[in-house]
Amino acid sequence: MPLTVEECARRLAGVREAIAAACSRVGRDPAGVRLVAVSKRHPAEAVRAMAEAGQTVFGESYVQEALEKREHLDDLPLVWHFIGGLQSNKAKQVVGRFALIHSVDSAKLARVLHQKSKEAGLVQDILLQVNLGRESQKSGILEEDLPALVEESAELDHIRVVGLMTLPPFDEDPETARPYFARLRELRDGLEARLGRKLPHLSMGMTGDFVQAVEEGASLVRIGTKLFGPRPGSAA
Numbered sequence: 171m172p173l174t175v176e177e178c179a180r181r182l183a184g185v186r187e188a189i190a191a192a193c194s195r196v197g198r199d200p201a202g203v204r205l206v207a208v209s210k211r212h213p214a215e216a217v218r219a220m221a222e223a224g225q226t227v228f229g230e231s232y233v234q235e236a237l238e239k240r241e242h243l244d245d246l247p248l249v250w251h252f253i254g255g256l257q258s259n260k261a262k263q264v265v266g267r268f269a270l271i272h273s274v275d276s277a278k279l280a281r282v283l284h285q286k287s288k289e290a291g292l293v294q295d296i297l298l299q300v301n302l303g304r305e306s307q308k309s310g311i312l313e314e315d316l317p318a319l320v321e322e323s324a325e326l327d328h329i330r331v332v333g334l335m336t337l338p339p340f341d342e343d344p345e346t347a348r349p350y351f352a353r354l355r356e357l358r359d360g361l362e363a364r365l366g367r368k369l370p371h372l373s374m375g376m377t378g379d380f381v382q383a384v385e386e387g388a389s390l391v392r393i394g395t396k397l398f399g400p401r402p403g404s405a406a
């Protein structure tokens with residue numbers, strides 16, 4: 171059954187309340203947490219219903235899927251983030267089309283994004299994705315390689331690093347993710363001192379663990395299942 175606008179509004183309110191409660195437990199202003207509704211593998215109609223219920227920021231993981239879906243939604247004033255693994259050969263398709271790319275994890279990708287953004291005459295905001303769990307199957311740079319990537323990126327004037335992103339190892343117990351979230355915040359704070367400028371964004375927390383992420387300082391939570399339901403055709 172397609173998602174109704176009423177159901178979307180109910181789910182959005184539930185997530186916003188949980189974010190506000192997490193903020194109040196740790197003395198944060200809920201205005202500092204932005205909800206990214208992860209619409210990957212969900213059809214354009216589901217995004218439209220969520221948008222009509224008031225959501226404006228959407229996250230997608232696959233370039234082709236995202237661009238095709240957006241053709242059906244270009245009458246709406248939506249803001250799109252790219253959160254999935256990105257190959258350098260797709261860089262040209264994402265620059266300028268996504269307000270924020272969460273998943274930059276190599277100097278090569280940073281350089282290509284810079285070059286394509288330069289050709290397009292724009293500056294692309296990015297996050298650096300850190301593989302804190304050191305999982306071989308996950309993307310993200312290892313934390314010891316982060317300072318070099320930050321410094322190299324700082325030289326590239328058509329990309330702007332505005333923070334860090336992580337996807338901790340999966341565990342049924344969301345408390346297991348908390349130390350990873352705290353670590354990402356520490357790394358961010360260290361980099362701010364090193365660079366002498368703010369890195370305002372920490373993209374962390376999904377359906378299962380966004381409460382812990384918000385308590386640990388997330389500024390962007392990426393929530394799919396809790397808003398849209400299970401993704402069609404896959405366990406992922």
Ligand SMILES: *Cc1c(COP(=O)(O)O)cnc(C)c1O
Nearest residue numbers: 208231253376377392393394395
């Ligand atoms: C799919 C995905 C999400 C959303 O996951 P849910 O558990 O459905 O909330 C968040 N972040 C990334 C990077 C994803 O690929």
